[in-house]
Structure formats: structure tokens, C-alpha cells
Amino acid sequence: xxxxxxxxxxxxxxxxxxxxxxxxxxxxxxxxxxxxxxxxxxxxxxxxxxxxxxxxxxxxxxxxxxxxxxxxxxxxxxxxxxxxxxxxxxxxxxxxxxxxxxxxxxxxxxxxxxxxxxxxxxxxxxxxxxxxxxxxxxxxxxxxxxxxxxxxxxxxxxxxxxxxxxxxxxxxxxxxxxxxxxxxxxxxxxxxxxxxxxxxxxxxxxxxxxxxxxxxxxxxxxxxxxxxxxxxxxxxxxxxxxxxxxxxxxxxxxxxxxxxxxxxxxxxxxxxxxxxxxxxxxxxxxxxxxxxxxxxxxxxxxxxxxxxxxxxxxxxxxxxxxxxxxxxxxxxxxxxxxxxxxxxxxxxxxxxxxxxxxxxxxxxxxxxxxxxxxxxxxxxxxxx
Amino acid sequence: xxxxxxxxxxxxxxxxxxxxxxxxxxxxxxxxxxxxxxxxxxxxxxxxxxxxxxxxxxxxxxxxxxxxxxxxxxxxxxxxxxxxxxxxxxxxxxxxxxxxxxxxxxxxxxxxxxxxxxxxxxxxxxxxxxxxxxxxxxxxxxxxxxxxxxxxxxxxxxxxxxxxxxxxxxxxxxxxxxxxxxxxxxxxxxxxxxxxxxxxxxxxxxxxxxxxxxxxxxxxxxxxxxxxxxxxxxxxxxxxxxxxxxxxxxxxxxxxxxxxxxxxxxxxxxxxxxxxxxxxxxxxxxxxxxxxxxxxxxxxxxxxxxxxxxxxxxxxxxxxxxxxxxxxxxxxxxxxxxxxxxxxxxxxxxxxxxxxxxxxxxxxxxxxxxxxxxxxxxxxxxxxxxxxxxxxxxxxxxxxxxxxxxxxxxxxxxxxxxxxxxxxxxxxxxxxxxxxxxxxxxxxxxxxxxxxxxxxxxxxxxxxxxxxxxxxxxxxxxxxxxxxxxxxxxxxxxxxxxxxxxxxxxxxxxxxxxxxxxxxxxxxxxxxxxxxxxxxxxxxxxxxxxxxxxxxxxxxxxxxxxxxxxxxxxxxxxxxxxxxxx
Numbered sequence: 001x002x003x004x005x006x007x008x009x010x011x012x013x014x015x016x017x018x019x020x021x022x023x024x025x026x027x028x029x030x031x032x033x034x035x036x037x038x039x040x041x042x043x044x045x046x047x048x049x050x051x052x053x054x055x056x057x058x059x060x061x062x063x064x065x066x067x068x069x070x071x072x073x074x075x076x077x078x079x080x081x082x083x084x085x086x087x088x089x090x091x092x093x094x095x096x097x098x099x100x101x102x103x104x105x106x107x108x109x110x111x112x113x114x115x116x117x118x119x120x121x122x123x124x125x126x127x128x129x130x131x132x133x134x135x136x137x138x139x140x141x142x143x144x145x146x147x148x149x150x151x152x153x154x155x156x157x158x159x160x161x162x163x164x165x166x167x168x169x170x171x172x173x174x175x176x177x178x179x180x181x182x183x184x185x186x187x188x189x190x191x192x193x194x195x196x197x198x199x200x201x202x203x204x205x206x207x208x209x210x211x212x213x214x215x216x217x218x219x220x221x222x223x224x225x226x227x228x229x230x231x232x233x234x235x236x237x238x239x240x241x242x243x244x245x246x247x248x249x250x251x252x253x254x255x256x257x258x259x260x261x262x263x264x265x266x267x268x269x270x271x272x273x274x275x276x277x278x279x280x281x282x283x284x285x286x287x288x289x290x291x292x293x294x295x296x297x298x299x300x301x302x303x304x305x306x307x308x309x310x311x312x313x314x315x316x317x318x319x320x321x322x323x324x325x326x327x328x329x330x331x332x333x334x335x336x337x338x339x340x341x342x343x344x345x346x347x348x349x350x351x352x353x354x355x356x357x358x359x360x361x362x363x364x365x366x367x368x369x370x371x372x373x374x375x376x377x378x379x380x381x382x383x384x
Numbered sequence: 385x386x387x388x389x390x391x392x393x394x395x396x397x398x399x400x401x402x403x404x405x406x407x408x409x410x411x412x413x414x415x416x417x418x419x420x421x422x423x424x425x426x427x428x429x430x431x432x433x434x435x436x437x438x439x440x441x442x443x444x445x446x447x448x449x450x451x452x453x454x455x456x457x458x459x460x461x462x463x464x465x466x467x468x469x470x471x472x473x474x475x476x477x478x479x480x481x482x483x484x485x486x487x488x489x490x491x492x493x494x495x496x497x498x499x500x501x502x503x504x505x506x507x508x509x510x511x512x513x514x515x516x517x518x519x520x521x522x523x524x525x526x527x528x529x530x531x532x533x534x535x536x537x538x539x540x541x542x543x544x545x546x547x548x549x550x551x552x553x554x555x556x557x558x559x560x561x562x563x564x565x566x567x568x569x570x571x572x573x574x575x576x577x578x579x580x581x582x583x584x585x586x587x588x589x590x591x592x593x594x595x596x597x598x599x600x601x602x603x604x605x606x607x608x609x610x611x612x613x614x615x616x617x618x619x620x621x622x623x624x625x626x627x628x629x630x631x632x633x634x635x636x637x638x639x640x641x642x643x644x645x646x647x648x649x650x651x652x653x654x655x656x657x658x659x660x661x662x663x664x665x666x667x668x669x670x671x672x673x674x675x676x677x678x679x680x681x682x683x684x685x686x687x688x689x690x691x692x693x694x695x696x697x698x699x700x701x702x703x704x705x706x707x708x709x710x711x712x713x714x715x716x717x718x719x720x721x722x723x724x725x726x727x728x729x730x731x732x733x734x735x736x737x738x739x740x741x742x743x744x745x746x747x748x749x750x751x752x753x754x755x756x757x758x759x760x761x762x763x764x765x766x767x768x769x770x771x772x773x774x775x776x777x778x779x780x781x782x783x784x785x786x787x788x789x790x791x792x793x794x795x796x797x798x799x800x801x802x803x804x805x806x807x808x809x810x811x812x813x814x815x816x817x818x819x820x821x822x823x824x825x826x827x828x829x830x831x832x833x834x835x836x837x838x839x840x841x842x843x844x845x846x847x848x849x850x851x852x853x854x855x856x857x858x859x860x861x862x863x864x865x866x867x868x869x870x871x872x873x874x875x876x877x878x879x880x881x882x883x884x885x886x887x888x889x890x891x892x893x894x895x896x897x898x899x900x901x902x903x904x905x906x907x908x909x910x911x912x913x914x915x916x917x918x919x920x921x922x923x924x925x926x927x928x929x930x931x932x933x934x935x936x937x938x939x940x941x942x943x944x945x946x947x948x949x950x951x952x953x954x955x956x957x958x959x960x961x962x963x964x965x966x
Binding site: 027028029030050051052053054055088089090092109110111112113126127128129131132135233234235236248252253254255256257258259260261262264265268324325326327328330331 | 600602603604605606607608609610612613614615616620623624625626627628631649652653654816818819820821822823824825831832833834835836839842843861863864866878879880881883884886887939940943944
């Protein structure tokens with residue numbers, strides 16, 4: 001098997017997105033290649049005749065995603081509409097095909113990057129490589145997870161849970177990953193060289209992925225050393241940052257960091273305006289879910305919470321702020337730096353968590369885990 | 385009709401008449417507008433010489449122009465290239481495309497030849513050909529200033545009048561239709577300028593859907609470090625790429641003899657910003673505003689210009705880069721070709737050009753004086769005449785831009801297969817090989833690149849036809865633009881349907897080039913890239929490209945593009961795409 005297939009099979013397995021033997025992965029240049037023989041290959045190869053794509057991932061997701069995705073698809077009416085930040089920004093919505101036929105799948109994939117086929121799995125594709133298909137697969141699972149648990153929480157409060165959903169929820173709770181736990185220590189600062197900074201960033205990145213505090217590779221890490229911010233590149237895998245960290249001089253004298261994370265403006269604002277030198281940003285699920293649980297009724301900004309929130313909100317004593325990815329008037333770079341000044345972290349509505357530390361990643365990493373575990377406990381409190 | 389005006393102006397300069405042709409809705413749907421539609425009309429005359437009076441010069445906008453669609457104020461100018469003999473086109477911004485739509489036209493087809501130097505002035509539905517003899521030899525900025533009040537302007541400079549093969553057309557003073565020598569075609573028709581002004585509106589099918597789709601694109605643009613990020617092109621202009629190209633050791637230096645420029649940190653976008661404190665401007669309807677101009681309205685060079693007039697010529701005088709850019713724009717010459725031709729000259733004579741020599745040679749080219757007369761033919765012709773065609777860094781006769789192909793193999797393939805010769809924009813693999821969008825690919829591998837390049841070519845053919853700015857596709861995709869297209873035109877489509885249209889547009893260009901004798905031998909790179917290494921430091925080694933791997937990738941490309949093994953169009957494929965191989 002080509003090494004590239006092994007890499008993406010491993011990624012899907014390691015991140016808990018698929019079970020061994022489930023992913024079917026295809027690439028097309030002048031000729032097709034697949035990670036394994038499968039009866040579905042012939043049907044899937046027809047997709048390439050109709051779509052300008054070069055790569056494809058087809059897999060049943062692993063539990064708990066499988067049950068969630070199937071449930072949401074079956075009850076969707078044809079399109080699932082999650083409201084987390086990733087869906088809003090990159091996926092828009094999640095089409096469903098109710099049968100495994102190339103015609104039906106093509107119709108969906110002509111419009112979007114993924115299609116869910118209940119009982120069969122998820123198909124995602126890429127135009128330049130498997131990385132795209134993998135990221136989309138991961139994002140679909142994440143979005144569905146967040147949507148299921150968010151919807152459940154909302155409907156529990158409004159007394160709208162039927163037996164089927166309750167039974168599924170009870171089953172899913174048993175299948176959840178254990179709460180992240182970390183008792184060891186990361187590299188201790190202060191750091192005395194660029195090399196040690198890079199190593200510390202790499203270590204933190206690996207641990208964030210290992211503890212499943214991000215989905216796919218979304219999330220970012222930085223450390224400010226000697227008036228230069230070292231930050232993970234856009235689209236880099238946090239568990240493999242060697243060679244993918246951009247130095248960004250604070251005086252702006254070089255644009256090399258044009259490939260830095262989308263959240264560079266927020267990181268820069270934080271290091272300029274707070275004591276924080278080490279910054280972590282992850283997408284832990286229950287923090288994201290609780291950030292979207294708001295009891296304020298008749299709010300003038302309802303439906304625009306990701307852009308603007310007129311209220312001071314907290315979850316587990318952590319501020320929740322609005323803000324979209326990157327820059328611009330609604331960018332989280334306008335809200336996070338101010339909010340994080342006096343708190344161990346900040347949750348961005350429907351998006352993820354930022355934490356900071358003064359000398360190394362120990363404090364921000366532990367806070368990231370604590371915030372997620374607190375939110376997880378609080379979630380189950382709220383549904384009682 | 386939604387989106388399009390449904391009207392095309394045909395101007396015959398030989399008898400000074402013009403008429404309005406109703407556009408066939410089926411053709412609009414098949415070729416969209418801009419580059420696609422211009423290519424459709426060009427294909428009927430493509431075997432004529434570029435200076436044949438019957439050879440058309442085509443200016444086309446697209447259905448998204450003059451709407452609230454993001455970054456959609458552009459247009460394409462196309463003819464047969466005097467520089468390469470291939471399809472010759474340039475996508476250009478400014479306001480011209482928008483004004484043309486406001487005047488009620490999707491495009492203009494100019495044929496014939498005026499007896500004396502003339503201008504074309506379009507005011508809504510009225511077109512007149514005016515005497516422009518007094519403007520002979522005048523620079524573009526001067527002409528533009530004289531035409532104030534007449535709307536948007538497209539002007540040629542002295543270079544085109546003097547027969548420079550890489551002459552440009554300058555739109556609204558700051559925006560260049562630079563590549564392919566398209567300005568010379570306008571000069572051959574004895575047209576010094578075109579102005580256009582209108583006040584019409586473009587009908588939108590569904591404004592609510594357009595608003596929603598527009599918000600999706602804005603959200604993606606805001607999330608893009610390259611577009612609106614701290615070091616993105618909105619803040620620094622396209623020169624923001626300069627540091628990155630050097631850091632990746634693929635900055636063409638000394639006529640592509642090296643790939644790293646030791647003084648890059650002194651010549652980067654930050655240095656220009658610090659020295660000239662420019663302000664932002666942009667094409668009509670664009671929120672990115674990547675163009676930078678100084679207080680006295682001098683353009684800050686684009687990345688290609690910045691790189692070629694510094695590293696490629698081993699020049700570390702920042703003011704010379706500004707001056708060279710200004711001269712090229714005032715004379716109406718493509719900056720990439722001009723700098724690359726000087727670099728070729730410099731290598732042939734083994735002579736480093738001083739700042740003064742760079743400036744004076746550029747003026748000589750524009751004015752067709754001394755050495756400039758020969759240099760104005762472009763690097764390949766110039767080198768050939770001196771028996772050193774190996775020193776012309778060009779593909780199909782068009783000089784290469786500022787990405788060394790040894791540092792990005794997708795770019796190597798894209799340069800070779802580009803239908804207009806050495807061009808980075810046809811497939812634009814910089815997006816994934818360097819800028820990591822939509823995801824990063826291995827820049828030192830040809831693996832999978834044939835299909836990736838083909839898909840990129842199709843994508844950009846669509847972008848140039850809608851017409852939208854290619855930069856927005858660092859963030860958005862045809863998935864979002866399909867929704868915009870449908871909202872504007874009312875025609876149901878999808879991102880993948882648009883890809884198919886892009887394939888048709890690109891295949892049409894391959895057919896046109898084949899009709900003019902271009903074969904697989906033209907889909908190739910200069911030997912230097914296969915023979916000589918670039919920068920090496922142990923952690924990044926820029927090796928020569930493996931010739932066999934390149935040929936294998938090219939052969940794969942022909943399979944993916946459904947050409948025959950010699951890169952020639954196949955009638956059956958053409959038929960399936962709704963085209964004909966003559």
C-alpha cells in the first residue's frame with residue numbers, strides 16, 4: 001500500500017474517527033489508486049468522472065460519531081444544519097444521500113465537500129489532496145457531535161426529548177472518550193533559545209491532539225520569544241509541527257508569517273496587551289457546546305451570537321465571547337485579547353478555547369483541560 | 385436577462401462603424417464571460433496573424449461584474465499574442481469592466497484598423513471613434529489624466545506604438561493588462577485609448593441569496609491569512625509574498641541562476657511600506673484592496689515586479705524598483721517580461737546592470753532606441769538572435785514570473801502546460817504548494833500534480849470568466865461562487881458544473897494553440913531547470929528538476945486533460961465539451 005494511504009488511515013484511526021479496516025481511500029492522477037480492494041471502489045470511481053476532485057475518503061465513522069451521524073441524517077430531511085463555527089465558515093451545511101448510488105452521491109458532492117449516507121458512512125473529497133478529504137471528514141464528525149449534544153441540551157430544557165433520542169443519548173454517553181487527564185509536566189520555561197521554543201510548541205501540539213482537544217488539525221499554538229512570535233502555520237497538523245512553525249517578528253519587518261495560522265492577529269494582540277507569552281487554542285467539544293447554550297430570551301442578537309453578543313456571559317467561570325475566525329470587524333481578534341486578560345482562558349462562541357501562560361505551556365495546557373472537563377461536568381449538570 | 389447585459393459591441397475600425405450583437409444565451413451559459421467568452425469569439429479567427437486587421441481584440445466582462453458579488457470587477461482583454469503566437473490574454477482590474485457593464489455591454493470586439501491614431505469612447509449605448517494623433521508617443525499617465533471625465537480608461541503607451549512585443553494596456557492608470565503583449569495588438573489597430581462610462585444597472589435574479597453567498601465569501605476571506613491577515617496582501621500588497629519566496633529558497637535571482645537573494649530582507653514589502661507609506665486602493669467592488677499607491681499616486685510594485693527588478697537583476701536599490709515599475713507602466717510594458725529580458729541581456733553579456741543602466745535600458749526599450757530596439761522583442765527572440773536561446777527563461781516565448789520552478793514542481797508543470805506561455809496564474813499552484821491553501825501539498829513532488837494542475841487551470845478559467853479575482857480563491861472556492869452565480873443569473877449550477885465549464889474554456893485554448901502549430905515540444909521548460917541546482921544549505925536543497933519525472937507528469941497531464949499523447953486536442957473530447965477541433 002502506498003505510504004500516503006497508511007498516513008491517512010492512521011490519522012483517522014488515531015483521532016477516533018474510524019475503526020480499523022473501515023476507511024476506503026482513493027486517489028486519482030492519471031490512474032486510480034486505492035488503499036484496498038473493495039466492492040465500493042467501482043461505484044466510487046464513477047464519482048471522479050463527474051467531479052473535479054483528486055481524492056476521496058469513504059468510511060463509516062467510529063462510535064460515537066457513527067450513531068450520531070446516522071441519527072442526524074435520518075432525521076434531517078436531506079440536509080443537516082450544524083451551527084458551530086467550522087460548519088458556518090467552511091462546510092456551510094451537510095447534505096445527506098439516502099442511498100448509496102453514485103447518482104445520488106454526485107448530486108450532493110456537486111454542491112458540497114461531503115455527503116452522509118446513513119448506514120453506510122461519510123464521503124469527503126479533495127481537489128488537491130487527501131488532507132482536504134481527511135479534514136472535511138473530521139469536521140463533519142465534529143460538527144455532528146456538537147450539534148447532537150447541543151440540540152439535546154436545548155430540547156431537554158424544553159421537554160422535547162422522545163424515547164428514541166433518549167435511548168441514543170444514554171448509549172452515546174457510555175461511548176464518550178474518557179475525560180482528558182494530564183498529570184505530567186511539559187517543558188519548563190523560561191526558554192533560552194529558539195530551538196527550545198520550537199520544541200515546546202511541538203510538544204504542546206502533540207499533547208493537544210493526543211488529548212483530543214482539537215478536531216483534525218484546527219487549533220493553533222504560539223510562543224513569544226525575543227520579540228518574535230513563533231506560531232503554528234495555517235493548516236498544519238498540531239501533532240506534527242516540526243518545520244511548520246512561522247517566526248513572526250513583532251515589529252512586522254517580515255511577511256514570512258503570511259502562512260501563519262488564521263488566528264495570528266489574536267495571538268499578536270494577546271502578547272502585545274497581556275502578560276501571556278504562551279498561547280494555546282483548541283476546539284474541545286463540550287466547551288464549544290456550552291458556549292452555545294444561552295438562556296437569555298428575547299435577545300436582540302439572537303441568531304448572530306457568533307458575531308455580536310451584548311451580554312457578559314460565563315461558562316464555568318470562563319468568559320464566553322463572540323468572534324469569527326481571523327481578522328475583520330467581527331474577528332475574534334477583537335474580543336479574545338481583551339477578555340483573556342483576567343481569566344485562565346476564553347471560550348469563543350461555537351468555536352473553541354484560548355488559554356495563555358507566562359513562561360511555558362504548562363499552565364495553558366492544564367487550563368485547557370480543566371475548562372473542557374468543567375464544561376463537560378456542567379453539561380451533565382444542566383441536563384439533570 | 386439577469387447578470388449579463390446580453391449585448392456585445394462590434395467595432396470595425398476600418399470603416400469606423402459599430403453595431404450591437406445580441407449575445408446567444410446558450411453561448412453565455414457555455415462560456416460565461418471574460419476569458420471564456422473572449423476565447424469563444426477569438427477561436428474563429430485564431431489562425432490569422434496577430435496584426436491582421438481582421439484579428440479581433442476582445443474585451444469581455446462577466447455576469448458578476450457590476451453586482452455586489454465580492455471581488456468581481458475585473459475583465460479580460462484577449463487576442464492572439466504578438467509575443468508568443470498563442471492565445472494572448474490578460475485579466476485586469478480597475479473600473480473598466482464595471483463601467484462597460486454599466487454602459488450596457490458584456491464585451492467589445494474590435495476589428496479592422498484605423499487610418500490614424502484614434503481613441504474609442506463609449507458612453508452608455510453610444511460609441512465613437514475619435515482622433516488621437518495628438519497623443520502619439522505619450523505616456524499612459526498623461527493620457528489618462530487628459531481623459532478625466534470620460535470614465536474608465538484603457539491606454540497604451542509609447543512601447544506599444546514602437547512595437548515592443550511585451551506591451552501592456554494600462555487601465556485607470558494603475559492596473560496593467562500586462563502579459564502576452566496585448567497592448568501591441570491595440571497599437572496595430574491604431575488605437576491609443578478606450579474610455580467607457582455608463583450608468584446602467586445589472587439585473588440580479590435573487591438579491592437575498594446573493595447577500596447570503598456574499599457573506600459566506602466575506603467570512604472565508606476574513607479567515608484567510610493571505611488575504612486579510614496580519615501580513616496578507618490587503619495590508620502589504622502582493623509584495624507580501626516576497627519574504628516567503630525567499631524563505632522557501634525559490635526566488636529567481638540573477639536570471640534564475642540562483643534561487644535565494646541575499647538582500648531580500650532590505651527589499652521586501654515591509655521596506656516598501658516603511659519607505660513610501662502607501663495607501664490601499666483596489667478594483668471596483670473589491671474589499672481586499674491589494675493595490676498600494678503612494679501619496680503622489682505612484683504604484684508600489686506588485687510582487688512579481690518587486691522580485692524581478694530586485695533579485696532577478698541582482699539589484700538592491702529599492703528606488704530603482706519603484707522607478708522601473710513606473711517606467712514600465714508609463715511606457716506600457718509588462719514588468720515581468722521587461723525585467724526578465726534585461727536579466728537575459730545581463731547574463732548574455734556577463735554584466736551586472738547598475739540601477740542607472742536598468743532605468744536607461746527600460747527607457748530605450750519603450751522608445752525603441754539603441755539596444756532597446758532588440759530587447760523590445762522579448763527575451764527569447766533577443767537571446768536567439770545572439771545564439772543563446774538557452775539563456776531566455778521563457779516558456780512558449782513568454783518570460784517566467786517570480787517563482788522558481790525548481791522550488792515548486794506543480795509550478796514547473798503549470799508553466800509548461802499554460803496556454804499563454806510562462807505564466808503562474810493559469811493553474812496558480814502557489815496556493816497549495818507555498819501558501820498551504822486549501823491544504824498544503826508537497827512542493828518537491830510531481831505525485832498527483834497532473835490532475836491538481838488540470839483542476840487548478842479549470843478553476844482559474846472560471847474565475848477569469850465570471851469574472852472574479854483569483855486571489856479570492858485562496859480562501860473561497862467555486863462552491864461558494866456557484867451560489868453567487870446562481871443568485872445573480874438565475875441559472876442553477878454547482879461548483880462542479882462550473883469546473884466543467886472551466887474545462888471547456890481551457891480545452892478551447894488548447895485547440896486554438898494547436899491550430900497555430902503548438903505541440904508538446906512547446907509544453908516545456910528551459911534546460912537550466914533540469915541541469916542546474918538552485919540554493920542549497922542542507923535543510924533546503926533546491927535541486928535540478930528530474931527530467932524524467934517532469935516528462936512523466938506532463939504525460940499524465942495529457943491523460944487527465946484528455947489530449948493525445950503529443951498534447952494535441954482530441955475531436956471526441958472536444959465534441960463532448962461542445963467544441964470542435966478544426
